Amino acid sequence: xxxxxxxxxxxxxxxxxxxxxxxxxxxxSPTTRLRADENNVPSDLQLKYYTDRTTxxxxxVVSEAAQITDxxxxxxxxPGIWNNDQVKAWKIITDAxxxxxxxxxxxxxxxxxxxxxxxxxxxxxxxxxxSAIYESEEVKAKAEKVGNTIHEMTEDEIHHLVNHTYVNAAxxxxxxxxxxxxxxxxxxxxxxxFINPCSNKRTDKYGxxxxxxxxxxxEVIDALIPIVGADKLAVRFSPxxxxxxxxxxxxxxxxxxxxxxxxxxxxxxxxxGNELAYISLVDGRFEPDGERGVDNTFFKQIWKGxxxxxxNYTYDAENWETVLSDMDDDRSIAGFGRLFIxxxxxxxxxxxxKELNPYDRSTFMVASTNKGYNTYSKLGETIDVETESxxxxxxxx
Numbered sequence: 581x582x583x584x585x586x587x588x589x590x591x592x593x594x595x596x597x598x599x600x601x602x603x604x605x606x607x608x609s610p611t612t613r614l615r616a617d618e619n620n621v622p623s624d625l626q627l628k629y630y631t632d633r634t635t636x637x638x639x640x641v642v643s644e645a646a647q648i649t650d651x652x653x654x655x656x657x658x659p660g661i662w663n664n665d666q667v668k669a670w671k672i673i674t675d676a677x678x679x680x681x682x683x684x685x686x687x688x689x690x691x692x693x694x695x696x697x698x699x700x701x702x703x704x705x706x707x708x709x710x711s712a713i714y715e716s717e718e719v720k721a722k723a724e725k726v727g728n729t730i731h732e733m734t735e736d737e738i739h740h741l742v743n744h745t746y747v748n749a750a751x752x753x754x755x756x757x758x759x760x761x762x763x764x765x766x767x768x769x770x771x772x773x774f775i776n777p778c779s780n781k782r783t784d785k786y787g788x789x790x791x792x793x794x795x796x797x798x799e800v801i802d803a804l805i806p807i808v809g810a811d812k813l814a815v816r817f818s819p820x821x822x823x824x825x826x827x828x829x830x831x832x833x834x835x836x837x838x839x840x841x842x843x844x845x846x847x848x849x850x851x852x853g854n855e856l857a858y859i860s861l862v863d864g865r866f867e868p869d870g871e872r873g874v875d876n877t878f879f880k881q882i883w884k885g886x887x888x889x890x891x892n893y894t895y896d897a898e899n900w901e902t903v904l905s906d907m908d909d910d911r912s913i914a915g916f917g918r919l920f921i922x923x924x925x926x927x928x929x930x931x932x933x934k935e936l937n938p939y940d941r942s943t944f945m946v947a948s949t950n951k952g953y954n955t956y957s958k959l960g961e962t963i964d965v966e967t968e969s970x971x972x973x974x975x976x977x
Contacts, residue, residue: 586900587931591907591914594638597886598811598857600683600759603638605907606927609860609890609915610642610687610762610816612658614947615973620647620660622669623973628954630673632924634682639927640913641677642860642888645689645764646670648749652691653699657947657973661686661749667756669976674757685760685814686753688746692770693730693779694824697723708733710773710780710787715825738786742799750804760857761804762814765797767862768824772817775838778827790833790841798845801856810854814888817842818862820874836878843882855885858913863906864891890915897936925958934959948973 586592592604615625634641646661660666670686677684693709697719700707707723707730714720714730723729733741746763753761765771773779774796780787786795797815804813819839820828828835846856861876880887889912893903903914920926922939929936943952951969 586904586933589904589907590909591900591904592931595886595910595913597640597683597913598760600640601638602640602683602913604636604927604931605913606639606930607888607890607913607915608633608639608641608920609888609917610644610764611917611921612644612655612945613921613953614655614657614945615950615953616657616659617948617973617975618657619665619975620650620658621665621975621977622659622673623948623975625950625953625971625973626659627673627676627976630684631676631680632954632958633920633926634677634680634684635925636927637681639680639682640685640888641682642685642760642762642915643687643758645687645769646749646753648688648690649745651703651705652695653703653705654691654694654696655945655947661688661752661756662745665975665977667752670753670756670758672976674759678757683759685762686756686758687762687764687816688749688753689764690741690745690770692773693719694769697728697730698726701726701728706731708737709770711782713779713781715768732782735784735786738796742796742803746800747803747807750808754808760812760814761808762816762860763797763800763804764816765800766816766818766860767821768826771797771800772821772826775842776826777832778830779825790838794838794842794845797842801846801849805849805854810849811857813856814858814860815846815856816860816862817879819876819879821862840878840882843879847883847885850883850885858886858888859883860888860890860915862891863889884911886911886913888913888915890917894918900930921952922956924956929959 595602617623646659649662695707709730712730712732750761775793819835822828896902918939922937937956940952950971955965955968957963
């Protein structure tokens with residue numbers, strides 16, 4: 581790396597997010613890891629994971645996606661936020677983060693058409709989505725084979741989702757001690773399914789025009805502002821993602837038109853005293869062989885608040901050119917996922933220009949075990965990887 585030391589860059593200058601002042605701008609992005617127990621209660625493994633990644637004071641960590649209701653299923657061992665045991669377990673984790681003088685955001689997650697039809701049937705639930713359109717023909721065939729097909733959500737179901745399910749999850753998040761509540765409206769899950777015309781063919785007020793397709797996300801935001809407080813609320817978008825059947829560009833609408841509208845609506849709220857704590861933007865593609873970066877300049881030109889950016893910073897870890905360029909303002913935060921997984925002390929390693937542990941993608945989602953989770957060492961630390969890998973998740977309450 582050339583020029584001044586990285587510790588002198590804006591990456592390691594304080595930035596205020598809501599009422600919390602981060603001491604630096606290396607944040608942990610949400611990463612689905614499947615380390616809760618079988619009842620979706622956060623575990624001892626998660627306690628260590630989040631504690632270790634906030635040991636540098638003033639760090640922001642965004643939790644893995646937490647299911648907001650028990651009537652959806654896709655993966656085993658994902659944490660939830662709909663019942664008291666989950667709240668109590670998360671509170672143990674947030675207390676540990678706060679002891680480290682750091683901050684933690686809870687990401688609220690609804691699956692929609694991405695739910696597993698077989699797992700849903702076993703639990704007595706029917707998959708729901710904006711329209712009865714599947715992610716793929718393979719998923720459709722599976723749903724038909726098990727006799728559990730997608731149904732288009734009614735307006736009553738949508739209203740219940742907004743005014744009960746999301747509200748309950750947000751209140752639980754506050755009770756669990758989270759500093760921020762982040763609404764997951766990205767990556768091909770339910771809220772983005774409403775936003776994207778490839779998965780939303782409705783003809784009512786939730787379909788058709790950009791205003792209608794973005795209505796649900798904005799309704800969730802407006803429902804949670806008076807409960808959470810705008811300065812503790814955030815939302816995540818992935819304007820260019822094709823992940824899980826999303827079409828970033830098609831003949832019906834361009835992402836800039838759709839997400840530019842969302843940015844303008846959120847800026848209007850900010851202008852009247854309800855500025856969100858931050859907006860999280862996915863700046864990279866999910867496919868391993870896809871383009872590394874995408875251009876979200878348009879969003880930044882409309883939205884004047886804080887931005888948590890991530891998805892495109894793994895590739896130039898030799899010199900950090902991209903992240904240093906992106907952080908050269910007064911409102912950006914750098915989100916890291918893969919590298920934070922394999923480097924519990926990532927902020928210190930970047931600041932001191934130390935070598936990074938490589939990550940092992942094959943262990944990212946090994947349900948309930950510690951392998952590839954708490955088996956990465958900090959600088960100067962030695963871990964018995966074989967022994968630690970054999971540990972299984974135990975609920976915190």
